[in-house]
Amino acid sequence: MTQNEVMPRTRGRAPDGGRDGALSQELIVGAAVALLDTHGERGFTLRLLAADLRTGPGALYWRVSSKDELVALAADRVLGDALAEAPHPDDADGRAGLRALAVAVYDALDRHPWAASHVTAPATLPHTLRLFDRIGTLVARTGLPAGRQFATASALFSYTTGVSAQIIAPAVTVGATTDRDTFLAQTAERWAWLDPADHPFLTRTTADLRDHDDRDQFTTGLDLLLTGLDATARPRPPEV
Amino acid sequence: MTQNEVMPRTRGRAPDGGRDGALSQELIVGAAVALLDTHGERGFTLRLLAADLRTGPGALYWRVSSKDELVALAADRVLGDALAEAPHPDDADGRAGLRALAVAVYDALDRHPWAASHVTAPATLPHTLRLFDRIGTLVARTGLPAGRQFATASALFSYTTGVSAQIIAPAVTVGATTDRDTFLAQTAERWAWLDPADHPFLTRTTADLRDHDDRDQFTTGLDLLLTGLDATARPRPPEV
DNA sequence: CACTGGACTGGAACGCCGGTCCAAAAAGTG
DNA sequence: CACTTTTTGGACCGGCGTTCCAGTCCAGTG
Numbered sequence: 122m123t124q125n126e127v128m129p130r131t132r133g134r135a136p137d138g139g140r141d142g143a144l145s146q147e148l149i150v151g152a153a154v155a156l157l158d159t160h161g162e163r164g165f166t167l168r169l170l171a172a173d174l175r176t177g178p179g180a181l182y183w184r185v186s187s188k189d190e191l192v193a194l195a196a197d198r199v200l201g202d203a204l205a206e207a208p209h210p211d212d213a214d215g216r217a218g219l220r221a222l223a224v225a226v227y228d229a230l231d232r233h234p235w236a237a238s239h240v241t242a243p244a245t246l247p248h249t250l251r252l253f254d255r256i257g258t259l260v261a262r263t264g265l266p267a268g269r270q271f272a273t274a275s276a277l278f279s280y281t282t283g284v285s286a287q288i289i290a291p292a293v294t295v296g297a298t299t300d301r302d303t304f305l306a307q308t309a310e311r312w313a314w315l316d317p318a319d320h321p322f323l324t325r326t327t328a329d330l331r332d333h334d335d336r337d338q339f340t341t342g343l344d345l346l347l348t349g350l351d352a353t354a355r356p357r358p359p360e361v
Numbered sequence: 362m363t364q365n366e367v368m369p370r371t372r373g374r375a376p377d378g379g380r381d382g383a384l385s386q387e388l389i390v391g392a393a394v395a396l397l398d399t400h401g402e403r404g405f406t407l408r409l410l411a412a413d414l415r416t417g418p419g420a421l422y423w424r425v426s427s428k429d430e431l432v433a434l435a436a437d438r439v440l441g442d443a444l445a446e447a448p449h450p451d452d453a454d455g456r457a458g459l460r461a462l463a464v465a466v467y468d469a470l471d472r473h474p475w476a477a478s479h480v481t482a483p484a485t486l487p488h489t490l491r492l493f494d495r496i497g498t499l500v501a502r503t504g505l506p507a508g509r510q511f512a513t514a515s516a517l518f519s520y521t522t523g524v525s526a527q528i529i530a531p532a533v534t535v536g537a538t539t540d541r542d543t544f545l546a547q548t549a550e551r552w553a554w555l556d557p558a559d560h561p562f563l564t565r566t567t568a569d570l571r572d573h574d575d576r577d578q579f580t581t582g583l584d585l586l587l588t589g590l591d592a593t594a595r596p597r598p599p600e601v
Numbered sequence: 602c603a604c605t606g607g608a609c610t611g612g613a614a615c616g617c618c619g620g621t622c623c624a625a626a627a628a629g630t631g
Numbered sequence: 632c633a634c635t636t637t638t639t640g641g642a643c644c645g646g647c648g649t650t651c652c653a654g655t656c657c658a659g660t661g
Binding site (some may be wrong): 243254275278282287288315320326 | 422573
Binding site for chain 4 (some may be wrong): 605608610620624628629630631
């Protein structure tokens with residue numbers, strides 16, 4: 122076979138030695154991540170993906186069983202990239218390592234907001250499993266009793282993925298149409314209009330809402346959680 | 362079409378004195394909650410809702426601007442029911458009140474799993490606003506500096522709704538087809554099959570996964586968070 | 602009491618979606 | 632070369648959210 126026929130498209134090679142220029146699942150997932158980033162989950166369509174790859178919907182279903190599975194694979198790849206960037210667990214002690222890991226995941230999900238709501242517990246996809254295992258390993262290193270390690274690791278996993286999704290989700294819904302700052306300003310103004318008798322706290326914290334930073338909000342809760350973990354692992358440290 | 366039945370439908374009266382037997386938004390949202398409970402969000406369609414109310418899709422759009430808005434209203438009603446059940450904020454001190462409130466919200470979302478992913482921050486819907494305000498009021502009562510109250514209240518709000526959604530979400534996806542316990546058992550078995558070198562923590566905690574309770578997992582993290590809050594609010598034992 | 606005009610309904614229709622099907626093109630095999 | 636297997640991609644299906652609009656109802660008016 123001559124090596125350079127005129128190839129109408131540039132593709133990867135199928136992992137099982139399939140024919141040249143074939144679609145691979147890896148290639149499909151990569152294109153899906155890019156389209157999800159640019160169009161959001163609402164605007165991501167298998168027809169759009171097929172057109173992007175210069176093929177038809179049927180070809181995609183040869184490598185992927187459903188759209189749900191495809192989005193899950195794309196989200197897991199995002200998580201895999203985050204884990205690759207995060208410092209290796211052996212390089213840090215428990216608390217610092219946990220904090221760095223959680224922040225790395227948050228940042229990755231912030232760059233790919235659609236992925237946040239698809240990282241689920243208990244973990245089944247490969248990189249989600251690795252994330253859970255890293256958290257558990259670091260939790261074990263804090264000296265927490267073995268019987269509490271699983272529940273604590275679960276809590277940290279749920280916080281990292283769940284709160285990231287919670288904080289990032291609004292950006293998905295309104296982010297495309299409205300700027301984040303103007304959205305916060307509008308919401309703050311609506312809060313200011315509420316009756317102080319019904320909402321005493323909200324009406325006096327509208328300035329904090331308008332000026333707050335999402336990433337700081339994530340780390341604030343994370344630090345509370347880690348402080349609580351410290352206090353639980355070493356019940357009464359002061360004046361030992 | 363045989364619409365000459367004696368009393369084809371029992372409906373409320375429109376709030377603005379519309380004609381008798383008219384659809385009201387309240388009635389539509391109530392029916393939507395019931396159908397979301399029984400059919401799940403995937404199986405909930407406006408045609409199904411219209412058929413349930415013995416009307417057509419067009420009539421629904423007179424009271425509701427889109428399906429998204431309808432689901433958001435339904436989720437907010439679920440949250441409102443939870444707040445009605447939760448103890449009044451004046452009846453408890455900061456930490457105990459925060460814990461009871463968060464658990465009440467978790468339980469309500471556990472009963473209506475589809476709602477969990479639709480309670481968003483920053484709050485715009487009425488009962489979501491009330492939840493945030495109650496959390497903030499209780500946080501203020503812990504003696505935390507005013508400058509940290511908003512970020513801390515946000516963290517607790519995000520934890521309550523985000524982690525609830527995270528824990529409850531898998532039940533939505535697989536709950537209808539597979540039993541929760543068998544799902545956990547299957548996942549635990551898959552964990553046991555992993556290479557201990559790659560996943561040292563997971564492979565030794567499969568028993569914890571199989572036996573764990575979702576509600577305990579939620580309260581474990583919540584208590585860590587509240588312990589961290591205590592430690593932050595009163596850095597040193599009572600010096601006053 | 603007749604009438605009217607806005608409130609309200611609900612069935613038909615539109616454009617698009619996820620998913621399936623299958624004839625055919627390409628690659629492997631002998 | 633012929634034959635089989637793998638892979639493709641356009642046509643197609645049922646159903647979705649949403650819109651449209653001809654018609655129904657009834658509170659108010661004169």
